[in-house]
Amino acid sequence: MFKDITIGQYYPSDSKVHSLDPRVKIIVAFIFIISLFFISSYLPYLFVLLYLIFIIKLSNVPVGYVVKGLKPLKWIIILTFVINVLFIPGEEIFRYGIISVTKEGLNTALLMAIRLSLLVMGTSLLTLTTSPIEMTDGIEELLKPFKKIGVPSHEIAMMMTIALRFIPTLIEETDKIMKAQMSRGADFESGNMIKRAKNLVPLLVPLFITSFRRADELAIAMESRCYRGGEGRTKFKQLKLEKTDYGALAFNSIFFACIIFSKYLGNLI
Numbered sequence: 001m002f003k004d005i006t007i008g009q010y011y012p013s014d015s016k017v018h019s020l021d022p023r024v025k026i027i028v029a030f031i032f033i034i035s036l037f038f039i040s041s042y043l044p045y046l047f048v049l050l051y052l053i054f055i056i057k058l059s060n061v062p063v064g065y066v067v068k069g070l071k072p073l074k075w076i077i078i079l080t081f082v083i084n085v086l087f088i089p090g091e092e093i094f095r096y097g098i099i100s101v102t103k104e105g106l107n108t109a110l111l112m113a114i115r116l117s118l119l120v121m122g123t124s125l126l127t128l129t130t131s132p133i134e135m136t137d138g139i140e141e142l143l144k145p146f147k148k149i150g151v152p153s154h155e156i157a158m159m160m161t162i163a164l165r166f167i168p169t170l171i172e173e174t175d176k177i178m179k180a181q182m183s184r185g186a187d188f189e190s191g192n193m194i195k196r197a198k199n200l201v202p203l204l205v206p207l208f209i210t211s212f213r214r215a216d217e218l219a220i221a222m223e224s225r226c227y228r229g230g231e232g233r234t235k236f237k238q239l240k241l242e243k244t245d246y247g248a249l250a251f252n253s254i255f256f257a258c259i260i261f262s263k264y265l266g267n268l269i
Contacts, residue, residue, distance in 0.1 A: 087105070
C-alpha cells in the first residue's frame with residue numbers, strides 16, 4: 001500500500017513539463033485546485049480529466065503511476081461518498097429502514113468522489129515533474145514579495161521542500177519496519193479496528209525514533225555546512241521565465257478560467 005503513494009515523489013524525465021519553470025507549475029497547480037471547487041456538473045470534470053491525461057502524456061510519466069496514487073486514499077473517497085449519499089436531503093430514490101438515498105445526495109457524492117480523485121492526480125503531477133531543489137527555488141521566489149512584511153520566504157520554502165522530500169523516505173522506512181515486524185509475527189491486517197490500532201504500536205514507535213534520528217542527522221549536516229538561512233546565499237541556477245513558460249501559464253489560465261466561469265455562461269456546460 002505504501003508504495004502506491006506518489007505525492008512527494010519525483011519521476012525524472014526529459015519532457016516539456018519537467019523543463020517548465022517551477023514557479024509556473026506551482027501557480028498552475030493552485031489554479032487547478034481552486035477551479036475544481038467551482039465545478040458543479042459532470043461535463044467540466046470530463047474536460048479536466050482530458051486535460052490531465054494530456055499533461056500526463058506530455059510529461060512522459062506513466063498513467064498507471066499517477067492513477068495508483070489514488071489507491072491509498074480509496075477509503076477516504078469511499079467514506080466521503082457514503083456520507084454524502086446518506087446525509088444530504090432531497091428527492092428520495094431508495095429507502096431501506098432508516099437508510100435513505102436521495103437524488104441530490106447521490107449526485108453530490110459522485111461529484112465529490114470525482115473531485116477528490118482529480119485533485120490527487122493533479123497535485124501529484126506537481127511533485128512528479130518537479131525536483132525538490134526546483135520546488136524550493138520556486139516556492140522561495142513566489143514568497144519573496146512577502147519578505148517586506150517579515151515573512152521568511154527561504155525558511156518556509158526549505159521546510160516545505162524537506163517535508164515533501166521525506167514523504168517517500170518515510171514511506172520506504174515504514175514498509176521496511178512493517179515487513180520486519182511481520183517476520184517476527186506481528187499482524188497488521190486481522191481483527192477489529194481497536195485491535196488493528198494496538199497492533200500499529202510496534203510500527204509507530206520505531207518509525208518515530210527513526211524520524212527523529214533522521215531530523216537530527218539532517219540538522220547536523222546543515223550546520224556542518226555552515227547553513228544559516230537565506231541571507232547572503234547565492235544560487236548556482238537562477239530561475240528565468242522563457243517563452244514556453246509564458247505560453248504554458250497563459251494556456252492553463254485561459255483553460256481554467258473557462259472551466260470556472262462555464263456555469264455562468266448561459267448554462268452552456
